[in-house]
Amino acid sequence: MIDYDFAGSGGDFLFVNDLLPRGTYYVYIDSYFWDWEGFTSGKYRLRATYPGLFTRNSTTLEPNNIMETSVPMVSNKSYNSSSFSLIDQDVYQFTSSKSGKATVTLDKTTGEFEVYIVDSFLNIVDYNYWVTPGQTIEFDLLLAKGTYYTYVIPEGWNGITSANYRLKATFQDHTPTINPLYNTGKQLPGTLRQIQRSLLMWEQRKLVRQLLKMESTPSLFHHSLKESRLAYMLSINQE
Incomplete structure (x- = not known):
């Protein structure tokens, strides 16, 4: 067994986030029979995000939950998107063609979020662990040439099931050389x-x-x- 999660009642969500070598894996879903009083069947929804072939939705920008499916950004362009559940994190990437200043801005939030900016070695460059609805945050960065990733992660939602935001990065421009809607399926x-x-x-x-x-x-x-x-x-x- 690599990982597991469990829920005690209907309506709960389960989430595992693992770092796996290339290969084939299996997900087992089992019922807690002692919690099924009065039920003979149950429904669920399952989604897995991993490196592989995909076509990105041009409206929602999904899938973009992990670094390997992150959305390539163009400098000074705003990206409007949503997190559709408390476990729906979004990841964006930008590549600076030379060392210099960069700015990342998150605004128009309708829920609470965490934001982390990491380098290609996954070291945290900057972060804000609590962005409140309607708040505008701006990261002023001095970065070496390279590729960076911005994680937008839902945090502490109460009474809502989805939330919107707008993200923009301004950097030493390097226009993405891959089509942001597709992936070649290269395996790590x-x-x-x-x-x-x-x-x-x-x-x-x-x-x-x-x-x-x-x-x-x-x-x-x-x-x-x-x-x-x-x-x-x-x-x-x-x-």
Whole structure:
């Protein structure tokens, strides 16, 4: 078993987010028979997002839940989209053709979101862990040449089942060379190094949340991230 989740009542949602090497996997869905009092059948909806062939919806921009299906952005162009459930995160990518300033703006939000900007090694560059409805946030960045990813993640919704937002990035322009509506289906090899980098990003995200809950100082946060990166580098050197 790689991962699992469970729900105790109808209407709940289940979610697993795993980093997998290339290969074939199976999802087993089983009922909790002791919770089925008065029922003889039940319905559910299932979706999996992974690297592979896909056609993107030109209106919703789905699928765009993971880095491999992220939406390529054009500098200074606004992207209007929605998260259709509390587990529907959206990922965008932009490539700066040279080092310099970049700005990422999120506005016109109708629900609460988290926003993370990461580099191609999945190190967190900047973040805002709580964007409230109607709030405008702007990240002013100084970036090295390369590709970066913006994660827009629903957070703490209460009384709503979907939420809208608008996202824009301004950077040293490099127009995407791939059609943003299609993917060639190139599979990632899923090496140990890639998995370690991905795990680092998610560990950093958890660290952000923990430190903010503890009302830690920015210096402590950056010190802890430095330790995480150091641990990652040590693990790479030991391969």
